[in-house]
Amino acid sequence: xxxxxxxxxxxxxxxxxxxxxxxxxxxxxxxxxxxxxxxxxxxxxxxxxxxxxxxxxxxxxxxxxxxxxxxxxxxxxxxxxxxxxxxxxxxxxxxxxxxxxxxxxxxxxxxxxxxxxxxxxxxxxxxxxxxxxxxxxxxxxxxxxxxxxxxxxxxxxxxxxxxxxxxxxxxxxxxxxxxxxxxxxxxxxxxxxxxxxxxxxxxxxxxxxxxxxxxxxxxxxxxxxxxxxxxxxxxxxxxxxxxxxxxxxxxxxxxxxxxxxxxxxxxxxxxxxxxxxxxxxxxxxxxxxxxxxxxxxxxxxxxxxxxxxxxxxxxxxxxxxxxxxxxxxxxxxxxxxxxxxxxxxxxxxxxxxxxxxxxxx
Numbered sequence: 631x632x633x634x635x636x637x638x639x640x641x642x643x644x645x646x647x648x649x650x651x652x653x654x655x656x657x658x659x660x661x662x663x664x665x666x667x668x669x670x671x672x673x674x675x676x677x678x679x680x681x682x683x684x685x686x687x688x689x690x691x692x693x694x695x696x697x698x699x700x701x702x703x704x705x706x707x708x709x710x711x712x713x714x715x716x717x718x719x720x721x722x723x724x725x726x727x728x729x730x731x732x733x734x735x736x737x738x739x740x741x742x743x744x745x746x747x748x749x750x751x752x753x754x755x756x757x758x759x760x761x762x763x764x765x766x767x768x769x770x771x772x773x774x775x776x777x778x779x780x781x782x783x784x785x786x787x788x789x790x791x792x793x794x795x796x797x798x799x800x801x802x803x804x805x806x807x808x809x810x811x812x813x814x815x816x817x818x819x820x821x822x823x824x825x826x827x828x829x830x831x832x833x834x835x836x837x838x839x840x841x842x843x844x845x846x847x848x849x850x851x852x853x854x855x856x857x858x859x860x861x862x863x864x865x866x867x868x869x870x871x872x873x874x875x876x877x878x879x880x881x882x883x884x885x886x887x888x889x890x891x892x893x894x895x896x897x898x899x900x901x902x903x904x905x906x907x908x909x910x911x912x913x914x915x916x917x918x919x920x921x922x923x924x925x926x927x928x929x930x931x932x933x934x935x936x937x938x939x940x941x942x943x944x945x946x947x948x949x950x951x952x953x954x955x956x957x958x959x960x961x962x963x964x965x966x967x968x969x970x971x972x973x974x975x976x977x978x979x980x981x982x983x984x985x986x987x988x989x990x991x
Contacts, residue, residue, distance in 0.1 A: 634659070640688070642687075642822060646755030648797075661700070661986050663700075665704060707740045724971025725970065734792075760802060761801075802976070870968070871888060873886050888908070888911060914965075921955045928949055931951070932949055934985070936974055
């Protein structure tokens, strides 16, 4: 019996090609767009959210390929699982990653549950990542073939059961090959540009979004030595390591200021010059919490490779389990601007296998 697969269309070329490939392989598929956002609470004054056009593009591609298409409304669930996580994270001074949580809670959470409740066994996406089936029936998450587009980082917090229910049709392809397949099949969105930024905000700046959810709380911008240089509108607008948007010009030596700390007790934003020797900017160690293991957990201290954040290169590290979902990570070289709430992906020594991920404390 052929497995039924629901393809999660986003409006972009990647998921459209994923759908096209599955259709050509003779899979029993249907497609759906997961609606997670709408213009509300005055947010539309900053410009339209992109979901209107995305739905039109999804529908056009599905009709072109000959696949049944529907729109699934998850606005309420997305607000509860992702938007509140994002806002509360910034309110507490953390740096949340809504795209990582969207994969865990929504695409392979609520959306997968929806698909299974409607007779589908798996969900396919346009992620640039792959998987390997082991002899014991478990799956390992593997980096995508295109090193410039690999998205395995964003899936480091999914579970084994979620991975077993996932299909990544374009994981073995380069982006250039995906574009070529889209053109060869005359997909309506074959030349559509890739989306940028947080998944649901579109062109809306994160600061503009947060302004509608977190009250401004002005305070002083001070140097590491305590000298006041200006004022800020709220510590939630900044993250460790941030260079741009601080509002304090560089000094006469053209050295740039960077955020090195956020003092919530005094409501002070602490800045310093961006150099390799700047205190608090570079870290040789980090503590992880709420660690997720995709397959087998690391139970003894051992070497790993870490992706400190998306787009950063893999770095050699030593992983020390502390129990209760926590661990200490010792990097082979100091890492810049590790911020609480950010996600670190844990890679095996082969570099390509993603073992899991955790949040910086």
